[in-house]
Amino acid sequence: MTTETNQAPLVKMSGVNKHFGQFQALSDINIDIPTGQVCIVVGPSGSGKSTLCRTINRLETIDNDGGYIEIDGKRLPEEGKALAALRADVGMVFQSFNLFAHKSVLENVTLGPIKVRKVPKKQAEQEAMEYLDRVGVGEQARKLPAHLSGGQQQRVAIARALAMKPKVLLFDEPTSALDPEMVQEVLDVMVDLAAGGMTMVVVTHEMGFARKAGDRLLFMSEGAVVEDTTPQEFFTNPQTARAQDFLSKILTE
Amino acid sequence: MEDILFLFEQYPIFEGFWTNIKLAFWSSISAFTLGVILALFRISPVRSLSWLSAAFINLVRNIPLTVLVVMAVLVFWGQLQISLHSDFNTNFFLLATIALSMYHAPFFAEAIRSGVNTVPLGQAEAARAIGLGFFSAARLIIIPQALRGAITPIGNTLIALIKNTTVAAAGSVLEASGVMRTMIEFNPNLMVAIFLIIAIGFSLIVIPVGLITTWLSEKLAVTR
Numbered sequence: 001m002t003t004e005t006n007q008a009p010l011v012k013m014s015g016v017n018k019h020f021g022q023f024q025a026l027s028d029i030n031i032d033i034p035t036g037q038v039c040i041v042v043g044p045s046g047s048g049k050s051t052l053c054r055t056i057n058r059l060e061t062i063d064n065d066g067g068y069i070e071i072d073g074k075r076l077p078e079e080g081k082a083l084a085a086l087r088a089d090v091g092m093v094f095q096s097f098n099l100f101a102h103k104s105v106l107e108n109v110t111l112g113p114i115k116v117r118k119v120p121k122k123q124a125e126q127e128a129m130e131y132l133d134r135v136g137v138g139e140q141a142r143k144l145p146a147h148l149s150g151g152q153q154q155r156v157a158i159a160r161a162l163a164m165k166p167k168v169l170l171f172d173e174p175t176s177a178l179d180p181e182m183v184q185e186v187l188d189v190m191v192d193l194a195a196g197g198m199t200m201v202v203v204t205h206e207m208g209f210a211r212k213a214g215d216r217l218l219f220m221s222e223g224a225v226v227e228d229t230t231p232q233e234f235f236t237n238p239q240t241a242r243a244q245d246f247l248s249k250i251l252t253e
Numbered sequence: 254m255e256d257i258l259f260l261f262e263q264y265p266i267f268e269g270f271w272t273n274i275k276l277a278f279w280s281s282i283s284a285f286t287l288g289v290i291l292a293l294f295r296i297s298p299v300r301s302l303s304w305l306s307a308a309f310i311n312l313v314r315n316i317p318l319t320v321l322v323v324m325a326v327l328v329f330w331g332q333l334q335i336s337l338h339s340d341f342n343t344n345f346f347l348l349a350t351i352a353l354s355m356y357h358a359p360f361f362a363e364a365i366r367s368g369v370n371t372v373p374l375g376q377a378e379a380a381r382a383i384g385l386g387f388f389s390a391a392r393l394i395i396i397p398q399a400l401r402g403a404i405t406p407i408g409n410t411l412i413a414l415i416k417n418t419t420v421a422a423a424g425s426v427l428e429a430s431g432v433m434r435t436m437i438e439f440n441p442n443l444m445v446a447i448f449l450i451i452a453i454g455f456s457l458i459v460i461p462v463g464l465i466t467t468w469l470s471e472k473l474a475v476t477r
C-alpha cells in the first residue's frame with residue numbers, strides 16, 4: 001500500500017482550444033487540478049484568464065477538436081439537465097458580483113439550494129444564514145444587494161456559491177471591482193476557504209493572497225499557460241521573458 | 254343637461270363601456286400571456302423557437318387591427334362556419350377578443366424584450382452558474398427583472414389595447430364607440446355632448462391605468 005492516491009483530478013483540461021471567430025483565446029490548455037488545490041491564475045489583460053475560468057463551468061463552449069474538460073472524472077455535458085447539474089457542482093464568483101438584483105441577500109443564497117438541490121426552504125434558510133455569518137454579512141440578510149457595499153456584496157456572492165456545496169470554486173478577479181479598503185475583507189474569506197480545503201481556481205493579481213493561499217500558479221499569455229509553478233517560485237524566479245516582463249509591470253504599479 | 258340624461262336613458266352607453274372593459278380585460282390577459290411566451294421563445298437559445306416567435310411578431314404586428322377583427326369575423330365565422338358560442342353576441346365578442354389578443358401580443362412581447370435588455374448579462378450567467386436551466390433562469394431571474402424594467406412600455410401597450418377595443422365595432426360587437434356612432438346618427442344636434450361623453454368615459458378608464466403604471470414603475474424599479 002502506498003499513500004499515493006491514484007484518484008482522478010477534480011478538474012482536468014486536456015488539449016483545450018477556444019476560438020472567438022478567427023481569434024484564438026485559449027490554446028492547448030492541459031491542466032489537472034487535484035482536490036483541495038488552490039490554483040492561482042495570473043497574466044496580462046486579454047491573456048485568456050476569464051475565458052479559462054468560464055470554460056470550466058461551460059459559460060463558454062470549447063472548440064470541438066478533441067480537447068475536453070472533466071470535472072470529478074465526468075466530461076462536461078453539451079447542454080441541458082446534465083450540464084445544469086454539473087454547473088451546480090462548480091461555483092463561480094464574478095468580478096462584478098452579479099447578485100440577483102431583485103432578491104434579498106438571503107434569497108440570493110437560498111435560491112440555488114431550493115430550486116436546484118431541492119432542499120426544503122426552512123433548511124436552506126438556516127444553512128444560508130450559517131454561510132452568511134461565516135462570511136460576516138449575516139446582519140444584512142434581509143436587505144437588497146444594492147444596499148450593500150461592494151465588499152459585502154462579494155462576500156454574499158461567495159456565500160451563494162458555497163451554499164451549493166460545490167466541488168470547486170472559480171473566482172474571476174473577485175477583488176478587481178472593489179474599492180481598495182474592501183479588498184482585504186474579501187481576501188480574508190478566501191484565505192479561510194483555502195485553509196478549509198476548498199478546491200479553488202482564482203484569477204487574481206493580489207500577490208499577497210497568492211503567496212499566502214496559493215498552492216500553484218499558472219501564468220497565462222496569449223491564451224496559453226506559459227508557466228505552471230508555485231507562487232513563491234513565480235514571484236521570485238520567473239522563467240520566461242514574458243513572465244519577467246509581466247512581473248516588472250505589476251510590481252511598478 | 255336634460256339632453257344628456259336623455260342620451261343615457263335612450264342608449265346603452267354604460268353597457269357599451271362595460272363591453273370595452275370586458276374586451277380589454279380578457280384581451281390584455283391573453284395578449285400578455287402570449288406576449289411572455291413570445292418573448293421567452295424570442296430570447297431562447299433554441300433557434301427554431303426564436304425564429305418562430307420573430308416570424309409571428311413581425312407578421313401580426315404589421316396587419317392593421319381592423320383587418321384582423323374583420324378577418325376573424327369573416328373568415329372564422331363567415332367562411333369556415335366556426336362558431337365559438339351559440340349566442341350571436343358572445344360569439345362576436347370572443348372573436349374580437351381573439352383578434353385583439355393576437356394583435357397586441359407582439360407589442361407586449363417587444364415591451365418585455367426591451368425589459369430583458371435592461372437586465373445585465375451577468376444576471377443570466379450567475380443564474381446558469383448555480384445550475385439553473387434556461388427556463389428556470391428566465392422564470393426566476395430574467396423575466397421578473399425584465400417586467401420591472403418594462404412596466405412603462407407594458408402600460409403603454411395596455412392603454413393602446415384599451416382604446417383599440419373600439420375596433421371591435423368592426424366585428425359587430427356593441428361597444429361604446431359604436432353606441433356613439435348610433436347616437437350621432439340620430440341626434441346630430443347633440444354631437445358635441447355625445448363626443449364628450451365618450452371621450453370622458455375612455456379617459457376615466459385609461460387615466461388610472463397610466464397613474465398605476467407610473468406608480469408601479471417607480472415602486473418596483475430594480476435598484477442595481
Ligand SMILES: Nc1ncnc2c1ncn2[C@@H]1O[C@H](COP(=O)(O)OP(=O)(O)O)[C@@H](O)[C@H]1O
Pocket residue numbers: 020023025043044045046047048049050051052
Ligand atoms: N465573447 C467574446 N467574443 C470575442 N472575443 C472575446 C470574447 N470574450 C473574450 N474575448 C477575447 O478573448 C481574449 C481573452 O479574453 P479574457 O479571457 O477575458 O482575458 P483576461 O480575462 O485574461 O483579461 C481577449 O482578447 C478578448 O478580447
Ligand SMILES: [Mg+2]
Pocket residue numbers: 049050051173
Ligand atoms: Mg478577465
